[in-house]
Amino acid sequence: MKYLFIDDHDIEASDNLARKLHQPRKQRDNVIIRPEYRWENNSIQVRTTPVWLPDEGIFKMIYLTGAEGMDPEVKVDITGAPVGTESFACYATSVDGVNWEKPFLGLYDYPALTWRGTPIGRENNIIPSAKGMLQGPIYDAHDADARRRFKGLRYGEGALRSLVSADFLHWEALDIPSLPSQDESHLTYDEDKRLFIAAVKRVGPYGRSWYLLTSDDFAHWREHGLIFHADQIDQENGAERLQRFFDDPAYMTPIFNRPAEWRTDVYNFPIFPYEGLYLATAVMHHWAGKHAPLYENVDSRKSVELACSRDLLTWQRVAGRAPFLELSPVDDGETYDTGQILITNRPVMRNNELWFYYLGFRYRALSIEETLNRRYLDASALCLARLRMDGFVSLKGGIEWGSVLTRPLVVSDNALHINADSWRGRVLTEVIDAGSGRPIAGFTKDDCIPAIVDSIDERVRWRARGDLTELAGRTIRLRFYLWQAELYSFWFSGMVN
Numbered sequence: 077m078k079y080l081f082i083d084d085h086d087i088e089a090s091d092n093l094a095r096k097l098h099q100p101r102k103q104r105d106n107v108i109i110r111p112e113y114r115w116e117n118n119s120i121q122v123r124t125t126p127v128w129l130p131d132e133g134i135f136k137m138i139y140l141t142g143a144e145g146m147d148p149e150v151k152v153d154i155t156g157a158p159v160g161t162e163s164f165a166c167y168a169t170s171v172d173g174v175n176w177e178k179p180f181l182g183l184y185d186y187p188a189l190t191w192r193g194t195p196i197g198r199e200n201n202i203i204p205s206a207k208g209m210l211q212g213p214i215y216d217a218h219d220a221d222a223r224r225r226f227k228g229l230r231y232g233e234g235a236l237r238s239l240v241s242a243d244f245l246h247w248e249a250l251d252i253p254s255l256p257s258q259d260e261s262h263l264t265y266d267e268d269k270r271l272f273i274a275a276v277k278r279v280g281p282y283g284r285s286w287y288l289l290t291s292d293d294f295a296h297w298r299e300h301g302l303i304f305h306a307d308q309i310d311q312e313n314g315a316e317r318l319q320r321f322f323d324d325p326a327y328m329t330p331i332f333n334r335p336a337e338w339r340t341d342v343y344n345f346p347i348f349p350y351e352g353l354y355l356a357t358a359v360m361h362h363w364a365g366k367h368a369p370l371y372e373n374v375d376s377r378k379s380v381e382l383a384c385s386r387d388l389l390t391w392q393r394v395a396g397r398a399p400f401l402e403l404s405p406v407d408d409g410e411t412y413d414t415g416q417i418l419i420t421n422r423p424v425m426r427n428n429e430l431w432f433y434y435l436g437f438r439y440r441a442l443s444i445e446e447t448l449n450r451r452y453l454d455a456s457a458l459c460l461a462r463l464r465m466d467g468f469v470s471l472k473g474g475i476e477w478g479s480v481l482t483r484p485l486v487v488s489d490n491a492l493h494i495n496a497d498s499w500r501g502r503v504l505t506e507v508i509d510a511g512s513g514r515p516i517a518g519f520t521k522d523d524c525i526p527a528i529v530d531s532i533d534e535r536v537r538w539r540a541r542g543d544l545t546e547l548a549g550r551t552i553r554l555r556f557y558l559w560q561a562e563l564y565s566f567w568f569s570g571m572v573n
Contacts, residue, residue, distance in 0.1 A: 078351040078495075078567040079482070082384050082469045083392055085353075086485070092478030093471045093558060097382070097395035100432045100461035102404065107412060107436070108176055109139060109458035114188050115164050115200055116141035119456045123262060123346075125420045125433055126173065127215045127226075127244075135170040136244055138206050138213055138228075139458065144450075146188060155370050156444045158452060165206035167245065173426055174460065181245065205247040208232055209239055211263035211274075211421075216294070218270055227294050229255070229263050229274065236261055236276070238294060252295050260284075262346040264421045273388065275303075275345045275356075282306040283341030284361060288388060304358065304383065304391050306341045313397060314340030314362040321364075321377050326405040328414045331441045332375040334365030343378060347388070348422030351565075355468070356383045356391065357400060357419045357432075367441055375441035377403060378417050380434075382468060395469060401434065401461065412436030412457040423463070428532055430463040465532045466495050466565040473501065473558030480563070482554045484510040489568040490543045492536040492554075496527055501560025503527040505536045507544075508553040516547070521557055532564075544568070 079086045081095065111117050119142035126137040145160025153159050164184075170176045184202040189195060212228020219225060222242050229236040235254035241247045255261075257276035264273045274289040274297070285305035291297045315338055321327050343361035347354055357380050364375045380401035382394035394400075404413045413436025423430040437456040446452075471480055496503050504526055507519035515521070518541045525537040556563055 078466060078565045079485075080351060080353075080466060080469065080565045081471050081480075081563065082353070082355070082382070082394055085386065086482055088481045088483045088553065090471065090478075090480045092476060093473055093480055095395060096470050096472045096562065097398045097400065098463065098467050098470065099400060099402070100430070100463040102413075102459070102461045106460045107457045108170075108174060108433075108460050109137075109168060110412075111141070111454050111457070113178070113200065114190075114196060115143045115162070115186055115202060116166060117144060117453055118142035118161060119437075119452075120435070120458055121210060121456070122433065122435060122458050123210045123260075123344075123418070123420055124212055124214070124228075125422050125424055126170070127213055128173075128424065129215065133171065135173050136213070137168045137170075137176070138165055138203060138209065138244075139168060140164070140208070140210055141166055142455075143188075144453075150448050150450060152444055152447055155372055156367065156442075156447060158447055163207065165203045165209055167201045167203050173424060173431060183245065203245055203247070205245075206230075206239070206241075209247065211236070211261055212239065213241065213244060214263055214265045214272070216265060218267075219294075224294070227263075227265075227272075229261065231257065231259055231261065234258070236274070240294075250295065255289055255297060258284075260344055262344065262421045264346070264348050266349045268349065273347050275347050277345075280305045282310070282339065284343055286342055286345040290388070300389060303389055304342060304345050304356070306360070309397065310340040310360060311338075314338065314360065317379055317399075318362045318364055318377060326407075327403065328406050328439075330364035330375045330377060331443060332365030332367065337363055337365050337374070339363045344418055346419060346421040351466070354385045354388055356385070357381075358383050359418055369444075373441075376416075377440070379403070380417065380419055400468075401432070404436070412438055413459055415439040416456075425465070428465055430465060430467065432461045432463065434459055434461065464495075464564065470497070470562035470564045471556075471558065472562045473560065475560065477557055477559045479555055479557045481508075484551050484553055487544050487547045487550050487552055487568060489570050490545045490548060491569055492544060492566065493569060494527065494534050494536060494556075494566045495532045495564040496534060496561060497530045497564075498527050498558070498561030499530040501528070501558070503561050503563060504557040506555040506557070507547065508555055510551040510553050513553075516552070519547075521555070527561075 121140040126135040151159040182198040213226040224240040226241040238250040260277040288300040344359035416437035418435040506521040
């Protein structure tokens with residue numbers, strides 16, 4: 077297990093260091109799944125990270141789509157939304173997580189016509205039995221029943237229905253009670269604890285709020301109640317962020333602006349385990365004003381923040397609620413994530429990085445004129461952003477030395493490793509006896525070989541000590557000294573000669 081600096085859980089004291097939040101990097105060409113067929117021409121929707129299947133050496137994904145109806149004339153209902161739109165669940169695969177294919181499956185007879193006027197028929201990647209399954213698939217390697225190898229949740233009529241599959245393509249509903257939820261929810265599997273985690277949206281303080289359900293068998297669920305909601309600080313932050321979209325011409329301006337209706341609630345709350353704790357990428361929903369003509373929904377902008385927990389019940393905001401992922405400027409008009417942003421349930425560890433798959437939307441609200449002109453087409457896509465391994469938060473030292481002292485911990489192996497960016501500075505490590513509070517001979521700051529490196533895995537060395545073998549099982553503290561450096565994490569492991 078690694079020790080991170082996301083919160084103060086493992087920190088006794090810190091001097092002259094800053095805690096810095098790091099945002100995942102968006103590459104310019106970061107769109108990986110976009111509308112390209114008739115049955116997905118409106119939108120792409122995903123809430124669950126692609127599944128990696130080691131036996132097959134491939135990623136697999138089910139994504140939901142929106143498509144125009146069969147009527148060639150655009151019509152709107154009394155809310156101003158287009159009439160007759162359809163939705164489908166579709167299949168995609170990738171060997172590298174970046175370049176995706178959409179294999180035609182022959183499972184669904186799609187009645188629409190090609191541009192040549194011939195029926196599309198079964199030449200599509202639609203999975204009929206997965207329709208509406210926005211949460212999943214989750215791969216469960218521990219289930220002894222091969223028919224339940226993949227798991228997911230389908231939303232409908234104010235609840236979530238549990239689905240299982242043996243082959244990813246054919247799904248059946250379990251004959252068990254549904255889980256009460258509104259339209260948004262997230263499903264994650266903690267492989268180490270063999271625990272299914274469902275975060276579900278219901279009404280609570282300040283509107284959209286998040287409740288927790290857990291299960292160790294995907295059949296019997298335990299209700300834990302309200303775990304996360306917005307507060308007054310979020311209202312102040314939301315107003316400041318909204319104002320930016322009205323003031324800065326580089327960003328798309330919301331269509332509706334009714335300051336009396338400005339408010340912030342929590343649109344999504346994906347939870348995932350990471351190195352002995354739980355993290356959540358909370359999607360904060362900043363209202364700009366209600367839609368005309370019926371004012372049944374709101375125009376808004378979104379930002380993603382980090383929260384952390386040790387028990388899934390009590391959550392702490394990270395880095396002063398600074399944004400972890402934000403909307404992009406309009407730029408050349410080819411960027412998707414300019415109107416809305418949503419993030420999937422967990423990152424993928426790939427190529428020594430954390431890959432965050434997220435949805436980018438070109439808009440949140442459209443005028444009736446824009447709807448009649450089919451601006452809703454090609455409206456969203458699945459995008460990718462990358463983060464350094466363990467790179468959520470660092471402790472940063474500047475032009476004067478700073479230090480951090482850990483709480484007591486046990487030396488569990490013979491080598492100490494750090495994840496640090498210190499190629500323009502230094503990191504020194506000192507081992508302190510937890511009882512006396514004194515540095516241990518041979519492991520002092522002056523004995524340490526400075527780490528001058530940018531590495532996600534650097535072994536700490538002392539001049540007269542090759543490793544920590546003589547300290548095995550001993551309770552110690554560590555003091556890290558930083559100058560012009562950032563420290564992300566540390567851990568013990570067996571040394572490889």
